[in-house]
Amino acid sequence: MECVFGLVGNGFAILAADTSAVHSILVHKSNEDKIMILDSHKLVAASGEPGDRVQFTEYIQKNVALYQFRNGIPLTTAATANFTRGELATALRKNPYAVNILLAGYDKETGPSLYYIDYIATLHKVDKGAFGYGSYFSLSMMDRHYHSGMSLEEAVDLVDKCIMEIRSRLVVAPPNFVIKIVDKDGAREYAWRQSVKDGPVVSE
Amino acid sequence: MARYDRAITVFSPDGHLFQVEYALEAVRKGNAAVGVRGTDTIVLGVEKKSTAKLQDSRSVRKIVNLDKHIALACAGLKADARVLINRARIECQSHRLTVEDPVTVEYITRYIAGLQQKYTQSGDPSGTFSAWKANATGRNSNSIREFLEKNYKETSGQETVKLAIRALLEVVESGGKNIEIAVMTKEDGLRQLEEEEIDAIVAEIEAEKAAAEAAKKAPAKDT
Numbered sequence: 001m002e003c004v005f006g007l008v009g010n011g012f013a014i015l016a017a018d019t020s021a022v023h024s025i026l027v028h029k030s031n032e033d034k035i036m037i038l039d040s041h042k043l044v045a046a047s048g049e050p051g052d053r054v055q056f057t058e059y060i061q062k063n064v065a066l067y068q069f070r071n072g073i074p075l076t077t078a079a080t081a082n083f084t085r086g087e088l089a090t091a092l093r094k095n096p097y098a099v100n101i102l103l104a105g106y107d108k109e110t111g112p113s114l115y116y117i118d119y120i121a122t123l124h125k126v127d128k129g130a131f132g133y134g135s136y137f138s139l140s141m142m143d144r145h146y147h148s149g150m151s152l153e154e155a156v157d158l159v160d161k162c163i164m165e166i167r168s169r170l171v172v173a174p175p176n177f178v179i180k181i182v183d184k185d186g187a188r189e190y191a192w193r194q195s196v197k198d199g200p201v202v203s204e
Numbered sequence: 205m206a207r208y209d210r211a212i213t214v215f216s217p218d219g220h221l222f223q224v225e226y227a228l229e230a231v232r233k234g235n236a237a238v239g240v241r242g243t244d245t246i247v248l249g250v251e252k253k254s255t256a257k258l259q260d261s262r263s264v265r266k267i268v269n270l271d272k273h274i275a276l277a278c279a280g281l282k283a284d285a286r287v288l289i290n291r292a293r294i295e296c297q298s299h300r301l302t303v304e305d306p307v308t309v310e311y312i313t314r315y316i317a318g319l320q321q322k323y324t325q326s327g328d329p330s331g332t333f334s335a336w337k338a339n340a341t342g343r344n345s346n347s348i349r350e351f352l353e354k355n356y357k358e359t360s361g362q363e364t365v366k367l368a369i370r371a372l373l374e375v376v377e378s379g380g381k382n383i384e385i386a387v388m389t390k391e392d393g394l395r396q397l398e399e400e401e402i403d404a405i406v407a408e409i410e411a412e413k414a415a416a417e418a419a420k421k422a423p424a425k426d427t
Contacts, residue, residue, distance in 0.1 A: 062297040069269050069293045 001172045002047035003134025004034065005162060006102045006114055007146060008127050009155040012183035013104035013112040014190070015045040016159050018134070018166075018174030030196055035180045037187045039064055039074060042105040043180050047131050048119060049098035056097045060084050077105025081115035081123060089121035096120070100131040106182045137169055138162035152181070156190070163193055234279035236342040237266070238371045240352070242364030246388040248277040249368045251343070251376045267386040267396065271296040274312060275386055275394045279342030292316050338367075344375040362405075369402070370409055 006015035021032040175196035209222035340348035
């Protein structure tokens with residue numbers, strides 16, 4: 001029931017993810033941040049097995065940092081996406097990671113970009129993408145309303161429309177969402193959308 | 205004696221490990237490096253051998269980042285330094301991954317010392333480490349250390365930078381071309397100073413020195 005989706009706008013990329021941590025029929029918490037700030041200009045929204053999700057994304061994060069120290073410049077979003085896919089592919093036939101990832105980044109030379117990477121190491125560069133049952137609703141919504149070069153206000157409005165659809169149409173809909181954006185000024189949290197207040201909002 | 209220096213695992217009859225002593229010599233011949241700790245700033249400085257005209261001086265870096273909050277300046281064989289730096293960088297990230305906390309300076313120092321000790325099995329430059337307010341290594345490190353012992357006082361910000369540069373100038377021909385300086389602060393992390401900045405500070409120091417000389421001479425003339 002995890003919902004993760006995102007899109008590319010005019011000079012930025014935006015990601016939204018639900019914030020419920022679920023085990024069987026129990027909701028552990030509803031303020032779990034599933035969008036990791038990978039480095040200054042990259043975001044990773046991950047859904048799937050909670051242990052794998054954290055383990056895998058932190059592993060990618062530390063390797064991206066190591067590259068930067070070794071080489072003096074950060075990895076591009078495309079390079080990071082390919083590295084991530086490579087790690088998933090290597091693990092696939094022995095010990096697969098059950099994690100789906102939307103990677104959003106901003107590069108000075110190429111602008112904003114969004115990559116769809118699923119748990120069996122599919123890699124696609126996309127303008128909009130989504131994972132989970134929520135994707136049936138958010139992708140349809142985005143297909144209807146998305147156009148290239150959307151402004152931040154338009155994009156946030158579209159994200160809110162998607163969240164509305166998920167909340168009203170998905171049988172066990174997650175109540176709360178976190179929205180993060182990445183643009184030339186870096187990756188940062190944009191807003192939370194909470195319909196159930198569960199504890200303080202945890203920002204990194 | 206030459207028969208006992210072929211391998212690191214061979215002791216000479218009088219108990220020397222020549223390979224280790226040769227390694228120490230290599231460090232002593234290496235370019236001077238100095239570090240000074242201020243109240244809010246840490247400054248690392250390294251002597252830069254005059255670079256060839258066609259060489260891009262920025263590609264020859266003796267002060268490197270191990271992590272956002274840790275920098276390292278080295279003297280000795282650069283190739284060896286590169287190996288150690290690479291291992292240290294990996295350890296910094298590995299530590300962050302396993303304990304969700306950045307390494308402390310002590311931890312990574314201990315780690316590097318451990319690496320070095322594994323290769324040479326004994327004392328400096330491998331095995332012992334300690335915390336200093338200011339220290340120097342490499343060529344003429346003794347004179348630099350003497351200077352620091354005489355002139356060290358708690359400084360902050362630009363004063364710390366000046367102290368480090370003054371210490372290096374004891375053994376290095378003056379000029380931004382021959383010195384590499386990096387400054388680490390809490391807010392800005394590690395910042396390498398540009399040649400022009402270094403030249404400007406060196407000029408300041410020379411002016412202060414000249415003023416001090418003049419002041420010393422002037423009273424003598426009166427009497």
